[in-house]
Amino acid sequence: MLDLQADRVMSLTEWENRWQENQIGFHQPTVHTMLKTHLEKVLSGRTGVRFFFPLCGKAVDMKWLADLGHIVVGVEISEKAIRQFFEENNMTFVEEPVSSIPGAKLFKNLEKNISLYKCDLFSFSSSVGGQFGAIWDRGSLVAINPKDRKRYAALIMSLMGSDCSYLLDTLLYNPELYKGPPFFVPDVEVHNLFGSSCDLELLQSVDALTDRTRAWGLDSLTEKVHLITLKAEDNSHS
Ligand code: SAH
Numbered sequence: 001m002l003d004l005q006a007d008r009v010m011s012l013t014e015w016e017n018r019w020q021e022n023q024i025g026f027h028q029p030t031v032h033t034m035l036k037t038h039l040e041k042v043l044s045g046r047t048g049v050r051f052f053f054p055l056c057g058k059a060v061d062m063k064w065l066a067d068l069g070h071i072v073v074g075v076e077i078s079e080k081a082i083r084q085f086f087e088e089n090n091m092t093f094v095e096e097p098v099s100s101i102p103g104a105k106l107f108k109n110l111e112k113n114i115s116l117y118k119c120d121l122f123s124f125s126s127s128v129g130g131q132f133g134a135i136w137d138r139g140s141l142v143a144i145n146p147k148d149r150k151r152y153a154a155l156i157m158s159l160m161g162s163d164c165s166y167l168l169d170t171l172l173y174n175p176e177l178y179k180g181p182p183f184f185v186p187d188v189e190v191h192n193l194f195g196s197s198c199d200l201e202l203l204q205s206v207d208a209l210t211d212r213t214r215a216w217g218l219d220s221l222t223e224k225v226h227l228i229t230l231k232a233e234d235n236s237h238s
């Protein structure tokens with residue numbers, strides 16, 4: 001089944017074009033229910049946590065967490081998405097180059113502690129953004145080209161501080177019916193990518209079939225959320 005989508009590639013230009021043409025059906029106007037449901041577990045009592053949003057789009061979850069006093073760092077290739085995020089949430093921002101990543105720009109709202117990098121995720125690293133206490137991965141692993149997943153997992157793990165709670169949202173459906181993105185990511189794939197260095201816990205699994213996803217040709221769709229933490233013996237490296 002995995003091989004059905006293994007060679008599918010979306011280029012960065014194609015993603016930017018989707019934003020230009022407003023083909024952004026993945027964007028949700030309200031805070032993601034699964035993030036809300038599991039936030040307490042992710043925080044486990046911590047305040048002012050540094051949250052990373054890989055492939056952030058203009059997710060309103062970023063504002064919600066910042067309003068709760070957390071620090072938010074996102075990465076997104078579409079400058080239009082980043083500008084819309086700040087404009088739609090009535091936030092001012094400053095814009096600056098990122099000396100270590102050619103062509104990248106950093107958009108920051110200072111009072112809310114939100115920093116969004118306009119660049120390819122694969123140019124980002126802990127030397128640019130430091131490490132994080134939490135990661136919210138919705139529409140990110142499922143949007144990355146399947147051939148880049150190992151590289152993606154290695155990058156994500158390098159961004160995890162020793163106490164990091166990585167909340168990962170995956171989708172399951174029959175890949176014979178739809179080519180993606182979003183791509184289907186079965187649990188075995190999550191285990192292959194993260195299982196050797198991390199402990200994995202499946203927190204929730206819900207039926208997520210909607211009119212929108214039925215229109216893709218799907219007959220079933222399951223959305224799962226996993227909590228991923230570094231195994232204790234790996235903590236010494238971070
Ligand atoms: N997480 C967001 C967006 C999901 S869609 C949400 O839940 O709404 C995936 C997003 O990743 C798109 O906005 C796309 O422009 C961006 N993207 C895709 N590949 C990227 C890459 N390699 N680096 C940075 N951004 C990327």
